Amino acid sequence: MALITSQQYLDSVKKLKPRVYVGGKWVTNLLDNAVTKSMVMANAAIYDLAQEPEHQGVMVAKSHLTGEPINRNLNVARNIHDLDMRQEMALLTSQTVGTCNYRCVGCDALNALASTTWEMDQTLGTKYNERFNNWLKMAQSKDLAVSGAITDAKGDRKKRPTQQDEQDVYLHLVEKRDDGIVVRGYKVSQSGAIGAHETLVLPGGGLKDDEAAFALSFAVPNGSPGLTYICQYNAYSAEREYFGDEIEELGNPIYGQRETSTMVFDNVFIPWERVFMCGEAKYAGKLVTRFAKAHRMNCGGACKVGFCDVIIGGTMLAAEYIGVEKVPHIQEKIIDMVRLSETSHACAIAAAMRGREEPKGSGVYLPDDLFGNAAKLNIAHGFWEIIKNAGDIGGGLVVTMPRLKDLENPEVGPTLKKVFGAAAPAEKRLKVAKFLQHWSAGLHGAGTWHGAGAPQTQRFMFQVLTDFEKKKKMARKLMGMKEDEAPKAAAKK
Amino acid sequence: MEIIEVKIGKTGRDTYTGLEGTFANIVECCLRKKALPGFHEKGLIADAELKGKTLTLVLAGKHTQAKLTEMMEIAMPNIGAYPEKGDNASFIIGVKSEK
Numbered sequence: 001m002a003l004i005t006s007q008q009y010l011d012s013v014k015k016l017k018p019r020v021y022v023g024g025k026w027v028t029n030l031l032d033n034a035v036t037k038s039m040v041m042a043n044a045a046i047y048d049l050a051q052e053p054e055h056q057g058v059m060v061a062k063s064h065l066t067g068e069p070i071n072r073n074l075n076v077a078r079n080i081h082d083l084d085m086r087q088e089m090a091l092l093t094s095q096t097v098g099t100c101n102y103r104c105v106g107c108d109a110l111n112a113l114a115s116t117t118w119e120m121d122q123t124l125g126t127k128y129n130e131r132f133n134n135w136l137k138m139a140q141s142k143d144l145a146v147s148g149a150i151t152d153a154k155g156d157r158k159k160r161p162t163q164q165d166e167q168d169v170y171l172h173l174v175e176k177r178d179d180g181i182v183v184r185g186y187k188v189s190q191s192g193a194i195g196a197h198e199t200l201v202l203p204g205g206g207l208k209d210d211e212a213a214f215a216l217s218f219a220v221p222n223g224s225p226g227l228t229y230i231c232q233y234n235a236y237s238a239e240r241e242y243f244g245d246e247i248e249e250l251g252n253p254i255y256g257q258r259e260t261s262t263m264v265f266d267n268v269f270i271p272w273e274r275v276f277m278c279g280e281a282k283y284a285g286k287l288v289t290r291f292a293k294a295h296r297m298n299c300g301g302a303c304k305v306g307f308c309d310v311i312i313g314g315t316m317l318a319a320e321y322i323g324v325e326k327v328p329h330i331q332e333k334i335i336d337m338v339r340l341s342e343t344s345h346a347c348a349i350a351a352a353m354r355g356r357e358e359p360k361g362s363g364v365y366l367p368d369d370l371f372g373n374a375a376k377l378n379i380a381h382g383f384w385e386i387i388k389n390a391g392d393i394g395g396g397l398v399v400t401m402p403r404l405k406d407l408e409n410p411e412v413g414p415t416l417k418k419v420f421g422a423a424a425p426a427e428k429r430l431k432v433a434k435f436l437q438h439w440s441a442g443l444h445g446a447g448t449w450h451g452a453g454a455p456q457t458q459r460f461m462f463q464v465l466t467d468f469e470k471k472k473k474m475a476r477k478l479m480g481m482k483e484d485e486a487p488k489a490a491a492k493k
Numbered sequence: 494m495e496i497i498e499v500k501i502g503k504t505g506r507d508t509y510t511g512l513e514g515t516f517a518n519i520v521e522c523c524l525r526k527k528a529l530p531g532f533h534e535k536g537l538i539a540d541a542e543l544k545g546k547t548l549t550l551v552l553a554g555k556h557t558q559a560k561l562t563e564m565m566e567i568a569m570p571n572i573g574a575y576p577e578k579g580d581n582a583s584f585i586i587g588v589k590s591e592k
């Protein structure tokens with residue numbers, strides 16, 4: 001049963017009973033609440049993709065542990081082809097659901113763990129890699145939906161984790177016992193954790209030697225007592241709840257905006273077999289950096305490019321519906337949207353192609369860091385440009401439109417059809433305007449900016465990864481300038 | 494992997510597998526936290542007793558064998574244990590209704 005169907009996933013979700021809070025209510029069935037249902041349906045669609053023969057090259061991989069076919073969301077990349085198919089999966093899933101592949105963070109987390117637990121075992125003589133592989137084999141055999149939890153609440157940014165007034169703002173160790181560990185604290189902005197069977201938890205960043213209590217990584221089942229999910233709530237959540245079954249009124253009717261939650265760990269017990277790091281502060285930074293390396297390629301250079309593809313498609317339809325599709329400046333803006341988007345995808349492909357085994361001997365392949373960061377930084381800025389152009393071409397209607405169902409209202413409907421009829425009927429114009437509203441006035445702008453790390457982190461990585469001295473040397477050589485000529489001249493002044 | 498047998502009444506027998514430590518996790522939930530995984534109402538565990546490798550649970554209220562089976566079918570996957578046919582269970586969970 002290494003590949004399950006969407007129906008089998010949905011059947012399993014009926015038995016998943018995480019403690020979930022959404023906008024003032026406790027949710028007892030994820031499929032009964034309009035907001036949580038949209039997240040679950042997006043996951044179900046990802047399971048469907050792996051069943052479709054035309055997508056199996058991208059969505060299905062061969063387990064390096066068992067040789068069985070598995071969903072690529074649970075695959076450890078073992079070569080360049082795996083890396084390339086991984087980023088193609090991010091592209092395909094975003095094009096399909098127009099929101100998160102909620103198994104994506106888990107996939108990148110498990111690749112970072114495969115690499116780092118191997119290294120810890122080699123250096124420290126621990127048994128983390130063996131444990132991790134046992135967990136992974138189980139997850140692969142059940143085709144579990146696995147999310148990832150990385151970001152701590154972080155509290156006062158001027159203070160280190162041990163200096164915080166409220167200790168729980170960083171997830172930390174409470175107790176180490178013979179049979180496992182007890183943890184508490186918060187992880188924020190966790191995409192799709194509510195509809196996952198399990199969550200892989202990683203430290204939020206690099207740690208110092210005296211911060212061992214925060215160097216934790218483990219897999220936690222979704223319904224573990226002591227674990228609570230407090231979901232995001234916003235205008236789009238309220239709108240979805242308001243319309244109920246009338247989902248055709250919404251910008252992304254089935255799959256919704258992007259659903260995240262704050263995970264609250266209140267003294268949650270984790271058996272040792274599920275613990276993959278406990279106290280090895282020196283390796284926390286490596287683990288997170290490897291996660292970021294994978295995630296920036298996938299999130300920045302492929303996932304968001306998939307979003308851009310559907311935004312560009314919607315924008316072109318909007319132009320056609322008002323008869324401006326051949327106007328030169330409209331075409332130019334659409335070309336700009338493609339340029340920005342495909343540049344990031346090119347960076348993701350380059351990151352995959354320049355990927356390498358890390359560390360040597362582990363058998364785990366990670367993307368090239370510089371190109372992955374370039375993919376993310378480019379799309380962080382490019383996405384705002386793209387949704388700006390979508391709003392520009394879509395027109396003011398994108399944010400001034402009435403409800404779609406108002407077109408059927410006997411009193412105002414006939415008038416609205418006249419008002420908004422153009423080169424296409426009002427129904428089509430309003431439908432695509434609502435779609436573009438979902439993107440240009442929705443949550444994805446800031447989401448794209450911060451997802452896989454805010455741009456400042458990519459700028460920092462550029463600083464670290466770029467050999468600026470080499471570039472200066474090349475420039476000096478071309479100018480015929482000696483190595484130390486410029487500094488000496490400056491000193492004389 | 495651990496094999497856990499869930500016994501309900503005289504005839505109810507289901508087996509589940511999970512990673513090592515799964516039984517310890519269930520014991521932690523039921524004995525220390527007084528909570529059945531996947532059920533968030535307080536007071537559901539009327540009594541819980543561990544003897545060796547057998548955990549006996551008494552669930553508050555009156556429940557038929559079918560209802561108890563259904564509840565355990567929810568509890569087990571919420572702690573990472575999945576239905577699997579098999580013998581040689583290492584651990585046993587006996588489940589009873591309070592009334």
